[in-house]
Amino acid sequence: MNICVSKYYFMDIRKLAKKLNLSITTVSRALGGYSDVSETTRKKVIKYAKKYKYSPNPNASSLASGKSNTLGFVIPLYGLNSNTLNQASFFEFIAGMSTKIHSENIQFFMMFANNEKEEKNAYEKLIHVQKVNKIILHNIKIKDSRIEMLKKNKIKFVAWGRTQGLNNYSWVDLDNEESAKVIMKYLIEKNHRHIAYANIEENYNFAFQRKQGYLSSLKKNKIKFNENYYISIKNEDPDQSASAIKKMLNKYSEITAIICSTEYSAVGAIKACNQLNKKIGKDISIITFDGPVVSTIANPSLTAITHERKNLGQKAIEILTDMDKNNKTYTYLAKANIIDRGSVCKLKKK
Amino acid sequence: MNICVSKYYFMDIRKLAKKLNLSITTVSRALGGYSDVSETTRKKVIKYAKKYKYSPNPNASSLASGKSNTLGFVIPLYGLNSNTLNQASFFEFIAGMSTKIHSENIQFFMMFANNEKEEKNAYEKLIHVQKVNKIILHNIKIKDSRIEMLKKNKIKFVAWGRTQGLNNYSWVDLDNEESAKVIMKYLIEKNHRHIAYANIEENYNFAFQRKQGYLSSLKKNKIKFNENYYISIKNEDPDQSASAIKKMLNKYSEITAIICSTEYSAVGAIKACNQLNKKIGKDISIITFDGPVVSTIANPSLTAITHERKNLGQKAIEILTDMDKNNKTYTYLAKANIIDRGSVCKLKKK
DNA sequence: ATTGACAACCAAAACGTTTTGGTAAAACAT
DNA sequence: ATGTTTTACCAAAACGTTTTGGTTGTCAAT
Structure with a gap:
């Protein structure tokens, strides 16, 4: 009666390769979507990988590739902790993201920041220590030095909100x-x-x-x-x-x-x-x-x-995956609807 | 004018070892706190590690050790997303954690769950794919199978909340x-x-x-x-x-x-x-x-x-680090205070 | 002088991937 | 028939750590 251990009987790429009578390289490249694998082989690999619930060790993979397929996200507690209303929009955003993340198999790395200095530090750590290659930039200031920093480091990012003036990067925002x-x-x-x-x-x-x-x-x-x-x-x-x-x-x-x-x-x-x-x-x-x-x-x-707001989170993830494919920048404006709860009355025309 | 890249000029354990005229092993074990390193050497290593801002590549370290020094945390969106009040207590909890996490140098891995099934799945992934070795168990049910699962996998965990009946594990809760x-x-x-x-x-x-x-x-x-x-x-x-x-x-x-x-x-x-x-x-x-x-x-x-509530998050982290040292279980009950806002009146004695 | 215990160090293997730099066979061009 | 390109695959190196299984030298006990 093993609740969980049994489900993940351990399967690494070597065992998978052996089972398939293929080299480790080919299995890796088949799953990675490289073109130097025939479609028949790729299908076989994918089928078996699914069957044996193979999922690559993220640490090994990040180490080898120098990238972690992880999305970095900093929670600015200093803006949220005392503000119940921002909290609600925060949760709506991550709920939106979560619907997409599940399907795209992205992983998530969160950090916290209790003030602006910690916030900036957190982003640097995400990039240089955690080696995340995607970031949701949150809590945008009117002028924001983090944008230059991310660009310089060639990190793919989507901003949640806009700076003032020219916004030549990907962002999602309320209209x-x-x-x-x-x-x-x-x-x-x-x-x-x-x-x-x-x-x-x-x-x-x-x-x-x-x-x-x-x-x-x-x-x-x-x-x-x-x-x-x-x-x-x-x-x-x-x-x-x-x-x-x-x-x-x-x-x-x-x-x-x-x-x-x-x-x-x-x-x-x-x-x-x-x-x-x-x-x-x-x-x-x-x-x-x-x-x-x-x-x-x-x-x-x-x-x-x-x-x-839920769309914001969804779109942010969609944009990040699109950016992987082509190097464009994307933007998204969330539309709004009026919900009538009776607090506005119609006046007589004068 | 490099905002950030310069700050993390890349220093790995090899370069550090060379600089110190020590073997990689010794440097690793010095920083790991092992006893087969003399105190003078250890001090020297720590001093240089700080000076050159060395921080071990977490992927390499997790891969080699089979453990990731990462704290797993599942956000049960299905209970939070529509409930503004739970959100507030959630943020208070993580704000509490964050004060301790910073000092203890723990990392954070979050997952989302939109229903109970996803929730359980998320915990399994944390353990078997992400290889986290510590977990905050949240959204405790009256009877909760995850507890057995975590015990079986020998994962150190602190529950935020209690099951009904015997609670022979570490937990923090409101009194x-x-x-x-x-x-x-x-x-x-x-x-x-x-x-x-x-x-x-x-x-x-x-x-x-x-x-x-x-x-x-x-x-x-x-x-x-x-x-x-x-x-x-x-x-x-x-x-x-x-x-x-x-x-x-x-x-x-x-x-x-x-x-x-x-x-x-x-x-x-x-x-x-x-x-x-x-x-x-x-x-x-x-x-x-x-x-x-x-x-x-x-x-x-x-x-x-x-x-x-902030204490809950703080204590949870404290307990996890204490559990690393000795194998006890700990519990913590948050006390409460009445805040008078005038909605209770004093009646005349009959 | 010999032995055993211990302290302080280290080379090499291991972790599970991705990437590099190939090779062999098939397909095509001349 | 020959050279060239393309397709499909692979062995080995690399990623940056931790861990294993040592070695060497020192000191105390015999």
Whole structure:
């Protein structure tokens, strides 16, 4: 009654070669997809490899080839650990990756970083000690020196997020600017004209992009940007948001809708409205970016625009495998959909 | 202007041995801590290894020794991906680990699992393909066949959580029963006697343990267990909780306090009270287990008992390194503290 | 002086692959 | 018929360690 050991009766390439009456070289090259093996032989090799559950020893293989077929990934704990919302998007991303990884037989090597210095160090270790040849670059800064570093080392990578300016590398990202426009269209169709925007500080790239979409939609609809309707909070702290929003709503009572750039500001908005006894979805409309947590936890729930984050992870892996084949760079923008939870009301046309 | 490559000018054990005028064997054994190397030699070796930033090629080392000094860890996405609250505790755990991993120079190998079958498979791959020699066993079931499997393969492991019954292996866990008792003491001191308990289904081990604490505290204080005050919800769905709690409060208006076994049931309780127009912290008291999310997002915030989850991760690594030295098993129970957020009121003594 | 134990070192084998630099046979071109 | 190219295969080296099975020299006990 051996639960597991029996399943992996040990089969190395030598035994496999002997069983097949082939040389080790041929077996290796058959499985490696080299062209100096006839198709009939290759099929036989693959069939037997499957039958005997042969899987090459990854250490031997990495050692011999100088590459490890391992995907490096650094988890920036310092950005995640205290931020429940980022955590959710993180898990959605790796869940997306995992669907592809399984089929592509890639392996995974993770490291942790508790601050920026550790983060950079981790990437260097991944490359020079672990010898990973693929990397998911996460937690992109507006300007990011890691990109040059990876290029110099000729490591294939996909960035999750973009730097500001020219992005001449492969990346996947949310279509932040576009989704802000979608939100604006949604509000304007419901006849909102005095639309406030609660942001976190703009040196987060996504926050900057979202604001751009807001501004360009205003312009397109010939609404003048009113800077009193715009809030920028340093930390992702709902209480700070709440007090700023409260002040704003008190002073500018003509505001009928608030766009919240993160879930934290959304929670702030809810608190502010509760304190002012404004009924959400009636006296005031609120719409937020993202919202996995708000949707289940916050009270009341909020209408939100959500991105297909799972696609991001999937695409990242797809791109990496495509990059193996040809040396192009690829990009992917995740689209977003509005999920109506009743926190936005339709105003009468004036 | 080389950002990174220069930092790791390549130094292997051969070059190091040549520089030191020693054999490769001696260098290896000096760094490995073997006793057939004199202390003076060892010091010299270590000094130079540091100076030249030598770090052994992990693939070569694993290949030669048959062990990889790598810690295996399977992320059960199927339990995490949709559950924001588990995510938070997950990150707290790995953040805890990361503080120790850095200092102990352990490496990390992660796999993902989207269901129980994949999960078990992942552990087998970790052992037989990746050749990890240490494992953090996560997502423990009440009865868990993986434990036998790991024992049979002589893999050192620490379980995060416990099976029911005899636990003759190393584990770290929350002190669930004790913290339920702490909560009960807290409520009873505030003169609550009609205390309801909103649980999720008891075949989660932690839910079972927490209920035990509740029951034994009742007994100790000579309060008879009233099964009408006890709710057990299948899924972690706030709305299901809400409707059950609402029904209960309507029928048994003598209830003055609700203990929520998870944050989800806490959100349910908040919703129920709002719908019944009962003011939390005044008309009714609510206290919840955990609460990283509730504390920032839920409205109002709730008094909660929180465990030092970061310690769990730290201890897990500590235990693994201790187990390397001597073959004992270790256990650790994380203590909990009540954080008062005003949702529990003091009743007048009758 | 001889023996045994011990300390400190080392050469070579082993780990399981990939890669290099071939060879033999078959196919094709002249 | 001969030279050339192509196809299909392989032996051996290499990857950078750890481990095995020693050797040599020193010291204490006899």
